[in-house]
Amino acid sequence: MTVLVTGGAGYIGSHMVHALADRSEPLVVVDNMTTGYRPNLPDDVRLVIGDIGDQILIERVMRDHDVNAVVHFAGSIVVPDSVADPLGYYANNTVKSRSLMAAAVNCGVKHFIFSSTAAVYGMPDQAMIAEEAATVPISPYGSSKLMTEMMLADSAHAHDFAYTALRYFNVAGADPDGRTGQSSPRATHLIKVASQAALGQRSHMEIYGTDYDTDDGTGVRDYIHVSDLIAAHVLALDRLRAGGDSQVMNCGYGRGYSVRQVVDAVRRVSGVDFEARETGRRAGDPATLVAIADRARAELGWVPAYDDLDVIVGHAYAWETRMAGRNTAGA
Ligand SMILES: NC(=O)c1ccc[n+]([C@@H]2O[C@H](COP(=O)([O-])OP(=O)(O)OC[C@H]3O[C@@H](n4cnc5c(N)ncnc54)[C@H](O)[C@@H]3O)[C@@H](O)[C@H]2O)c1
Numbered sequence: 158m159t160v161l162v163t164g165g166a167g168y169i170g171s172h173m174v175h176a177l178a179d180r181s182e183p184l185v186v187v188d189n190m191t192t193g194y195r196p197n198l199p200d201d202v203r204l205v206i207g208d209i210g211d212q213i214l215i216e217r218v219m220r221d222h223d224v225n226a227v228v229h230f231a232g233s234i235v236v237p238d239s240v241a242d243p244l245g246y247y248a249n250n251t252v253k254s255r256s257l258m259a260a261a262v263n264c265g266v267k268h269f270i271f272s273s274t275a276a277v278y279g280m281p282d283q284a285m286i287a288e289e290a291a292t293v294p295i296s297p298y299g300s301s302k303l304m305t306e307m308m309l310a311d312s313a314h315a316h317d318f319a320y321t322a323l324r325y326f327n328v329a330g331a332d333p334d335g336r337t338g339q340s341s342p343r344a345t346h347l348i349k350v351a352s353q354a355a356l357g358q359r360s361h362m363e364i365y366g367t368d369y370d371t372d373d374g375t376g377v378r379d380y381i382h383v384s385d386l387i388a389a390h391v392l393a394l395d396r397l398r399a400g401g402d403s404q405v406m407n408c409g410y411g412r413g414y415s416v417r418q419v420v421d422a423v424r425r426v427s428g429v430d431f432e433a434r435e436t437g438r439r440a441g442d443p444a445t446l447v448a449i450a451d452r453a454r455a456e457l458g459w460v461p462a463y464d465d466l467d468v469i470v471g472h473a474y475a476w477e478t479r480m481a482g483r484n485t486a487g488a
């Protein structure tokens with residue numbers, strides 16, 4: 158009854174690995190280490206360095222480890238990169254997910270949890286988004302994820318497995334115990350970038366667009382603490398094991414913060430008045446993305462524990478401080 162965690166050496170996946178290890182669940186990680194970071198994993202984890210598109214390898218891992226559930230985080234995640242390299246994104250996110258699913262079907266894996274995204278909704282006309290909202294992605298990244306959801310739905314009809322596709326809103330923060338966090342130096346996420354500016358790793362940061370139709374003109378997002386997101390995964394796994402049906406669920410708190418509010422929070426938490434320069438809009442950014450996450454609460458009994466912007470920022474900033482120390486020590 159082993160859980161296969163794809164992309165388990167990445168930001169979100171490594172939090173899942175710790176959560177499963179905390180429950181003493183047998184698990185195996187497959188990661189090709191393109192953006193993965195080994196030090197974020199427990200020392201004794203079973204890590205197979207390989208690609209989810211290598212179906213022979215994946216089937217061997219599934220059989221050797223008696224895998225019964227897959228939690229699929231592996232993928233490429235930078236929206237502007239997907240605009241520049243759509244075929245690369247469809248290859249890594251869609252084609253290789255198809256291969257992973259084929260391996261799961263061949264090996265009789267019964268449960269599948271998939272990292273989907275609010276990007277499947279595109280530029281919604283309503284600020285608050287439920288799962289029934291139209292899915293009209295505006296980036297190859299969003300399309301690559303929506304296509305994977307479609308493959309899951311069709312395969313679950315045809316074969317004996319059930320899935321949960323979790324549509325994450327903006328994932329932020331870090332493990333409260335400091336075991337792992339966002340470690341990719343190229344990460345573009347707002348709270349990470351602002352924390353780097355506060356630590357002096359950047360001379361300044363930029364606010365992309367101040368003319369949105371929002372209260373203060375900057376983009377509004379629903380920031381969810383990574384540990385709350387992982388709690389939803391663990392509950393989704395338990396629900397599938399108990400015979401739960403296939404579902405798509407939003408993961409967010411149902412409350413949005415503007416870029417300016419986030420920048421103020423990072424200044425408040427860090428005590429550093431770093432520079433935030435106002436520039437033009439970034440391509441493909443909707444004004445507002447906020448989840449209606451009633452389904453996750455009802456179906457999973459999910460109750461967030463870290464729904465507080467200063468707590469999220471505090472954990473992200475503590476992690477960034479730790480990373481800065483590591484980098485200095487290694488220099
Ligand atoms: N970070 C967010 O705000 C966010 C929001 C919505 C959805 N997601 C989704 O969550 C998942 C995890 O995102 P993250 O922020 O942890 O990113 P990440 O880049 O930190 O983690 C992705 C991991 O997958 C691995 N990987 C990539 N392609 C692979 C392949 N072909 N075979 C094996 N391993 C591969 C990478 O090495 C990395 O360890 C992704 O699928 C992403 O699309 C993230």
Ligand SMILES: O=c1ccn([C@@H]2O[C@H](COP(=O)(O)OP(=O)(O)O[C@H]3O[C@H](CO)[C@@H](O)[C@H](O)[C@H]3O)[C@@H](O)[C@H]2O)c(=O)[nH]1
Pocket residue numbers: 234235236274275276325326327328345346347348350362363364365366375376377378416439442446
């Ligand atoms: O240096 C920066 C970085 C971001 N922003 C703004 O901050 C907000 C959040 O941006 P970011 O942290 O880059 O996240 P998103 O572009 O909203 O995308 C994240 O959240 C999506 C779900 O909502 C996921 O699909 C993506 O994978 C994930 O990167 C947006 O309004 C950006 O324009 C800035 O102003 N300056």
